[in-house]
Amino acid sequence: MGISDMIIATVILAGASYLLYHSLWKKKGHCHGSCDGSCHKK
Amino acid sequence: MNGQTVVKEQESPMKRGNLRPVEQRVVTIAVAGNPNAGKSTLINAIAGSRLHVGNWPGVTVEKKEASFDYQGTKIRLVDLPGTYSLSPYTQEEIIARDYLVEERPDLILNVVDATNLERNLYLTVQLMELGIPVVMALNIYDEAQAKGYRIDVAQMEKMLGIPVIPTSATKKTGLDQLLEVAVSGEKGQQVAAPHQLNYGEDIEAAAELIAGSLRNSHPGLLERYPTRWLLLKLVEGDAEVQKTTNLTDQSLLSEALYHLRRAHGEDLEAVLAEVRYSLATGLTREVLKKPELPRTEVTEKIDRIVLHRVFGIPIFLAAMWIMFKLTFDVSKPLADWISTMIAGPFKHWAEALLGLIHAPEWTVSLATDGIIAGTGNVLVFVPMIFAMMFFITFLEGSGYMARAAFVMDRAMHAIGLHGKSFIPMLLGFGCNVPAIYATRTLENPRDKALTALLVPLMSCGARLPVYVVFIGAFFPKNGGTVLWSLYVMGIVLAIVMGFIFKKTLFRGDAPMFIMELPPYRVPSLKSLMIHTWEKGKHFLVKAGTYVLAVSIMVWFLLNLPWGVEHKRDSYLGQVGAAVAPALSPLGFGSWEASSSLIAGLVAKEIVVGTMGEIYVKKAEEKKAEKPTFAQDLQTAGSGLVKALGESVNNVTSTFGVSSLSTAEDAEKLAERTPLREELKKQFTPLAAYAFITFVLLYMPCVVAAVAMVQEFGTWKWYGIAFGYQMVLAWSMALLVYQGGKLLGFGG
Numbered sequence: 026m027g028i029s030d031m032i033i034a035t036v037i038l039a040g041a042s043y044l045l046y047h048s049l050w051k052k053k054g055h056c057h058g059s060c061d062g063s064c065h066k067k
Numbered sequence: 068m069n070g071q072t073v074v075k076e077q078e079s080p081m082k083r084g085n086l087r088p089v090e091q092r093v094v095t096i097a098v099a100g101n102p103n104a105g106k107s108t109l110i111n112a113i114a115g116s117r118l119h120v121g122n123w124p125g126v127t128v129e130k131k132e133a134s135f136d137y138q139g140t141k142i143r144l145v146d147l148p149g150t151y152s153l154s155p156y157t158q159e160e161i162i163a164r165d166y167l168v169e170e171r172p173d174l175i176l177n178v179v180d181a182t183n184l185e186r187n188l189y190l191t192v193q194l195m196e197l198g199i200p201v202v203m204a205l206n207i208y209d210e211a212q213a214k215g216y217r218i219d220v221a222q223m224e225k226m227l228g229i230p231v232i233p234t235s236a237t238k239k240t241g242l243d244q245l246l247e248v249a250v251s252g253e254k255g256q257q258v259a260a261p262h263q264l265n266y267g268e269d270i271e272a273a274a275e276l277i278a279g280s281l282r283n284s285h286p287g288l289l290e291r292y293p294t295r296w297l298l299l300k301l302v303e304g305d306a307e308v309q310k311t312t313n314l315t316d317q318s319l320l321s322e323a324l325y326h327l328r329r330a331h332g333e334d335l336e337a338v339l340a341e342v343r344y345s346l347a348t349g350l351t352r353e354v355l356k357k358p359e360l361p362r363t364e365v366t367e368k369i370d371r372i373v374l375h376r377v378f379g380i381p382i383f384l385a386a387m388w389i390m391f392k393l394t395f396d397v398s399k400p401l402a403d404w405i406s407t408m409i410a411g412p413f414k415h416w417a418e419a420l421l422g423l424i425h426a427p428e429w430t431v432s433l434a435t436d437g438i439i440a441g442t443g444n445v446l447v448f449v450p451m452i453f454a455m456m457f458f459i460t461f462l463e464g465s466g467y468m469a470r471a472a473f474v475m476d477r478a479m480h481a482i483g484l485h486g487k488s489f490i491p492m493l494l495g496f497g498c499n500v501p502a503i504y505a506t507r508t509l510e511n512p513r514d515k516a517l518t519a520l521l522v523p524l525m526s527c528g529a530r531l532p533v534y535v536v537f538i539g540a541f542f543p544k545n546g547g548t549v550l551w552s553l554y555v556m557g558i559v560l561a562i563v564m565g566f567i568f569k570k571t572l573f574r575g576d577a578p579m580f581i582m583e584l585p586p587y588r589v590p591s592l593k594s595l596m597i598h599t600w601e602k603g604k605h606f607l608v609k610a611g612t613y614v615l616a617v618s619i620m621v622w623f624l625l626n627l628p629w630g631v632e633h634k635r636d637s638y639l640g641q642v643g644a645a646v647a648p649a650l651s652p653l654g655f656g657s658w659e660a661s662s663s664l665i666a667g668l669v670a671k672e673i674v675v676g677t678m679g680e681i682y683v684k685k686a687e688e689k690k691a692e693k694p695t696f697a698q699d700l701q702t703a704g705s706g707l708v709k710a711l712g713e714s715v716n717n718v719t720s721t722f723g724v725s726s727l728s729t730a731e732d733a734e735k736l737a738e739r740t741p742l743r744e745e746l747k748k749q750f751t752p753l754a755a756y757a758f759i760t761f762v763l764l765y766m767p768c769v770v771a772a773v774a775m776v777q778e779f780g781t782w783k784w785y786g787i788a789f790g791y792q793m794v795l796a797w798s799m800a801l802l803v804y805q806g807g808k809l810l811g812f813g814g
Binding site for chain 1: 617669
């Protein structure tokens with residue numbers, strides 16, 4: 026596995042990890058959304 | 068804010084940038100009403116937004132908004148949760164009350180069910196106490212008229228002092244008039260504050276005494292809160308209000324309430340409630356004329372059958388069976404077509420595309436064996452998920468789901484809950500996550516926690532792909548029945564576990580609850596489509612996020628250490644192999660099965676995705692020649708036409724109409740996909756059933772865990788759910804496999 030392969034693999038894994046983190050943990054609070062796409066919080 | 072409908076927008080970025088300011092009137096309208104009064108349908112009809120609409124109590128929990136322009140005015144609709152009153156007992160009541168008292172919208176749009184006038188007016192009376200202008204949408208007016216009800220709208224307006232507009236959200240009548248009234252402030256005809264209803268001499272005198280004391284000692288409170296509302300809350304001894312207003316000086320209140328307590332006793336809250344009910348009853352008598360001899364309604368006729376003490380539960384089980392059979396039969400040919408597309412053309416095209424850009428060989432494997440095999444094997448079940456959501460939405464919209472909760476009420480009492488708890492559990496058939504959030508509709512923490520613990524036993528849509536893969540491979544002739552058995556197993560085990568919890572963690576009696584049964588309605592096709600999409604799109608989003616991310620990670624875990632020859636020696640394979648002996652007595656002690664189950668901890672459908680990554684490569688290797696692009700397109704087109712034909716054909720065969728499908732066709736269908744072929748080599752039918760039983764019951768997915776922790780603010784309940792479900796899954800799979808072997812079903 027060359028250095029370029031390692032870089033590509035790292036970028037892909039980092040992207041996948043971010044996607045998982047973003048969709049799983051960052052979306053705190055459940056919101057069904059509204060017509061303008063917002064999630065109004067008091 | 069009282070009586071004012073004109074609000075100018077806050078300083079905008081445009082203003083700060085010294086650009087010409089654009090001043091647009093913004094009218095904030097809070098939409099309040101009882102559950103099932105048609106609030107969400109009304110907002111959908113007005114704003115075209117796609118809020119979730121159910122036909123049974125407790126669906127609308129979150130506050131939702133819709134903004135749009137009307138005749139130059141920006142209208143901001145805020146959909147408050149459906150409530151019967153503004154008492155601070157349920158989560159919905161607290162949300163609605165806090166919003167109205169603290170945010171003080173410009174107008175309250177009170178949606179009232181014209182067919183249930185008296186009950187709905189109880190909330191109206193409370194809304195009028197807030198001193199905020201109220202406009203009433205007398206909704207479902209068409210049904211009231213069809214029942215022969217005659218409502219004197221003019222008299223109602225006169226008595227309440229608020230505009231009353233007859234509407235039908237489903238037929239979109241009266242909506243323009245409603246909006247005209249809402250924005251009428253622009254024309255100098257502002258909606259006035261409603262009449263102040265008289266609560267009787269004693270109460271009014273006590274309120275006046277408190278008002279006098281507050282003017283001297285706490286004048287700020289009278290400005291901060293709606294005066295009439297604050298005084299009445301202090302009269303009834305609302306603990307929340309006393310706490311938030313810091314009115315600890317009890318002598319102030321006890322002096323004012325002395326005579327009231329002497330005359331009516333200590334429970335002044337009940338006295339106030341009685342007064343409000345009397346007002347609602349009185350108003351109804353004045354304005355509503357019902358036909359003297361009410362016709363026997365269709366709803367009553369149907370209810371006599373579906374709510375029957377003996378037949379109620381069998382009818383519910385039969386309805387479920389038909390739903391699952393239809394789901395399975397209708398969507399299976401389409402699912403198989405997508406599977407063929409993913410295993411064939413999509414893979415070929417991805418390989419060709421990556422070859423064109425000279426991508427490294429391992430990225431081709433990542434794309435085809437990781438992303439396409441993992442995510443693709445989950446996407447295969449999109450038709451199935453949408454078909455099931457369609458049927459669930461139909462049952463909700465028709466009013467039957469509320470009946471299902473009602474017939475289950477007795478069974479629920481056996482486990483220390485009431486029928487209302489069955490509603491979140493029914494939602495769990497779609498997805499456990501919103502079902503866990505829906506437990507907030509329950510009044511006490513005990514019910515909430517117990518229901519949330521049982522919700523994961525309801526088989527969600529994410530588990531469906533796993534069942535279907537195994538059913539297609541092992542039980543193609545009895546797919547609907549096997550599927551039904553899994554859902555019923557979930558319900559039965561929920562009752563058993565509830566009973567155990569009632570005797571251990573949650574001692575005590577189930578609280579009383581009066582359940583509302585809405586009339587039967589035929590849901591419109593548009594509404595069915597919108598809500599099916601709302602429910603099903605979550606699954607598509609998951610496929611593009613969790614499943615995609617985990618598919619990539621699983622591929623790396625199956626290929627690291629780099630250059631590993633056998634997947635068994637990869638990191639995931641090693642972990643799977645370490646866990647496998649514990650699953651051996653259950654009939655699926657292979658590293659492949661345990662690795663898939665481990666990956667499925669993130670989301671259950673990933674079990675199938677991971678199996679796709681592990682098994683399919685083996686099957687694919689055997690294939691030699693690759694078809695051309697034109698051949699792929701031809702396969703896709705002809706396959707789709709055939710699949711659609713089979714779907715239609717299966718609908719008729721579900722209901723016993725002779726069909727072209729034969730047992731032979733079913734066998735062929737079952738053997739078509741490489742994953743199923745491979746599974747048939749790895750599992751026996753009995754082990755397959757034990758495996759899907761394990762998938763049904765083992766720990767809630769991580770997304771459900773996050774929901775549970777958010778809802779309860781502690782890991783405690785998730786910890787308990789995790790523990791008991793792992794034990795239950797292992798025990799039940801053991802029982803199925805070893806018991807089946809003993810009964811001679813083969814190993």
